[in-house]
Amino acid sequence: MAMHLSGVCCSTVFGYRRVSTIRAVASEDFATVKTGEEKVKLGGSDLKVTRVGIGAWSWGDNSYWNNFEWDDGKMKAAKAAFDTSIDNGITLFDTAEVYGSTVRRIFINLLFLLHLMPGIFSNAHNTYHCIFLQLSLGAVNSETLLGRFIRERKERDPKVEVAVATKFAALPWRLGRQSVLTALKDSLCRLGLSSVELYQLHWPGVWGNEGYLDGLGDAVEQGLVKAVGVSNYSEKRLRDAYEKLKKRGIPLASNQVNYSLIYRAPEENGVKPTCDELGITLIAYSPIAQGALTGKYTPENTPTGPRGRIYTREFLTKLQPLLNRINEIGEGYNKTPTQVVLNWLIAQENVVPIPGAKTAEQAAEFAGAVGWRLTDEQVNELRSLASEIQPVIGFPVEKL
Numbered sequence: 001m002a003m004h005l006s007g008v009c010c011s012t013v014f015g016y017r018r019v020s021t022i023r024a025v026a027s028e029d030f031a032t033v034k035t036g037e038e039k040v041k042l043g044g045s046d047l048k049v050t051r052v053g054i055g056a057w058s059w060g061d062n063s064y065w066n067n068f069e070w071d072d073g074k075m076k077a078a079k080a081a082f083d084t085s086i087d088n089g090i091t092l093f094d095t096a097e098v099y100g101s102t103v104r105r106i107f108i109n110l111l112f113l114l115h116l117m118p119g120i121f122s123n124a125h126n127t128y129h130c131i132f133l134q135l136s137l138g139a140v141n142s143e144t145l146l147g148r149f150i151r152e153r154k155e156r157d158p159k160v161e162v163a164v165a166t167k168f169a170a171l172p173w174r175l176g177r178q179s180v181l182t183a184l185k186d187s188l189c190r191l192g193l194s195s196v197e198l199y200q201l202h203w204p205g206v207w208g209n210e211g212y213l214d215g216l217g218d219a220v221e222q223g224l225v226k227a228v229g230v231s232n233y234s235e236k237r238l239r240d241a242y243e244k245l246k247k248r249g250i251p252l253a254s255n256q257v258n259y260s261l262i263y264r265a266p267e268e269n270g271v272k273p274t275c276d277e278l279g280i281t282l283i284a285y286s287p288i289a290q291g292a293l294t295g296k297y298t299p300e301n302t303p304t305g306p307r308g309r310i311y312t313r314e315f316l317t318k319l320q321p322l323l324n325r326i327n328e329i330g331e332g333y334n335k336t337p338t339q340v341v342l343n344w345l346i347a348q349e350n351v352v353p354i355p356g357a358k359t360a361e362q363a364a365e366f367a368g369a370v371g372w373r374l375t376d377e378q379v380n381e382l383r384s385l386a387s388e389i390q391p392v393i394g395f396p397v398e399k400l
Contacts, residue, residue: 038370040352043281044251045227047197049163051346051370053092053354054085054363055285057099059142075145080360082149086160088367094256094283094354096167096202097187099142147191164191165198165283167231167256170205170212179208180215184224200229200256204237213241217248229254229283235270242278252280259284259351261293261341261386262319276350287345287353288338289392292316295323295337310392322385329378335368342369347379 039048059078082093143166150162166187168180184199199219201212216228230241233255242252255275259266259282266272266282275282288294290303292311297303299313299320323337330340338355345353346369357363374382 040281042198042227042352043229043253044279045253047163047227047253049092049197049352050090051352052090052342052366053094053163053165053283053352054081054090054366055354055356056093056095056142056146057285058356058358059095059099059140059145074358075140077359078145078357079149079152081357081363082146083153084360084363085357085367086153086162088364090363090367091161092163092165092197092352092354093146094165094167094285095142095146096169097141097143097183097190098167098169098202100140100144141190143187143190147193151192163197164193165200165229166191166196167200167202168212168215169202170208172206174205175208176211177215177218180212181218181222181224184215184219188224195224195226197226198229198253199225199227200231200254201233201241203232204230204234209237209241210244213244217245217250220250221248227251227253229256229280231256231283231285233257233271235274238271238274238280239278242280252278254281254283254352256283256285256354258286259345259353260287260289261344261382262289262322262389263391264383264386265391272348282351284345284351284353288341288355292319293323293326293337293341295327315392318389322382322389325385326382329374329382333372335372336365338365339369340374342366343372343374344379344382346370347374 038051040051041048056078085091085093146164150164153160153162168183174180174183180201184196187199188194188196199216201209201216205212216225219225220228228245228250229252230238233241238252238255245252255271257266257271259272263286266275272282274280290307290311291297292303292315297311297316299317302308302313302316303311326337326340330337333340335343342353342355345351353369355362355366357366
C-alpha cells in the first residue's frame with residue numbers, strides 16, 4: 001500500500017522545477033461478489049490488483065472530456081466516483097502526469113508533429129518547455145486530484161488500501177534514466193505518496209527508450225514503485241522491454257493499450273498473444289469505447305466534444321445491431337450493456353479493464369462487471385457481431 005507524505009515539495013512541469021470455468025448465471029441465482037474479493041496478480045510481479053480498475057483521464061481535464069470545462073461540480077462528482085469505487089471494492093486507479101486541463105491537447109499535437117516531422121523541431125525544445133510551463137501552471141492535474149481524494153478518504157478510513165498506477169510522459173527532450181526518476185518523484189509529490197504500486201511508460205519515445213527502461217528498473221530498486229509497465233507498446237517493443245528488464249530480474253508487469261469489443265487491434269497486431277506468452281497483464285484503456293458501447297449514445301444522440309468526431313452518427317448507426325444484442329444478453333443476467341462489455345474483456349483472460357468514472361453511478365455500475373461470467377458461446381457471438389464493424393482509428397503511437 002502506498003504511504004502518504006505531507007508538507008511542501010518541489011515538482012517539475014515537464015522539465016522546469018517549481019514549488020508546490022465460464023458458465024451462464026441466471027439473474028435469480030446471481031450472488032454479488034465485491035470486486036475487491038477478486039484480485040489478480042499483475043504479470044510476473046507480486047502486485048495484486050482488482051479485476052477492474054478506474055481510469056482517471058477525465059479528472060481535471062478540459063480538453064477532451066467534460067465539454068471543455070472543469071468546475072467544482074465536476075470535482076465533487078469525481079470525488080464521489082472515487083469513494084463509490086472504494087465502497088464497491090475497486091481499489092486500482094490509473095492516472096498520468098499529463099492528465100488534466102488543456103496541457104494534454106497541446107502535448108498530443110506536439111507529439112504527432114514530432115513523429116511526422118522531427119527535423120523541424122530538433123532545435124526548439126526550450127521553446128516547448130516554456131509553452132508547457134505556461135499551460136500547466138493553471139491546470140487541475142489528475143494526479144493532484146487523486147492524491148487529494150486518497151488523503152481525504154484515509155482521514156475517515158485509515159486502513160483503506162488504494163493501488164495507484166501512474167505514467168511517465170516520453171517527451172522528446174527527456175533523455176536518460178534520470179528523467180524517469182525525476183518525473184516519478186514529481187508524480188509522487190503531486191500524489192502526496194512515498195511510492196506507487198505501478199509506474200508505466202505512457203508511450204514509446206521517439207528516442208531514448210533504453211534509458212527509460214533503465215529508469216524503470218532503478219525505480220523498482222530504489223523502492224519507489226512495486227511494479228513497472230509500459231503503455232501503447234507494439235509487440236516488438238514489448239518483447240525488447242521484457243528482455244531488458246528481465247536481465248535485472250525485474251518483471252515487466254503490464255502493457256496498457258486501447259482494447260474493447262469494437263477495438264481489438266491488440267489481438268490482431270500480436271500484442272495480446274505476446275502478453276499471454278510472456279505473462280504480462282494487458283491493461284485495457286477505453287474498454288467501453290469512450291461510452292459508445294454503453295448504449296447511451298445513438299445516431300440521434302452522438303457524444304459531445306471531440307468524441308463526436310470519432311463516434312459519428314454513421315458509426316453509431318452501424319453499431320446498433322451489436323448494442324441490441326449486448327442489451328439482450330445483459331437482460332438475461334440482470335446486467336447493463338456496460339457490465340456486459342467489461343465482462344467480455346475479463347473473459348479474454350489476463351486483461352484488467354480500466355473504464356473512466358466521472359460519477360458515482362458509473363463507478364457503481366463498473367463494479368457489477370465482476371462476480372459472474374458470460375458463456376463461451378456469448379463471448380464468441382459478440383466477437384463475431386463486432387467483427388462486422390470497421391473499428392475507429394486508435395492512438396498513432398501504437399505503431400511507433
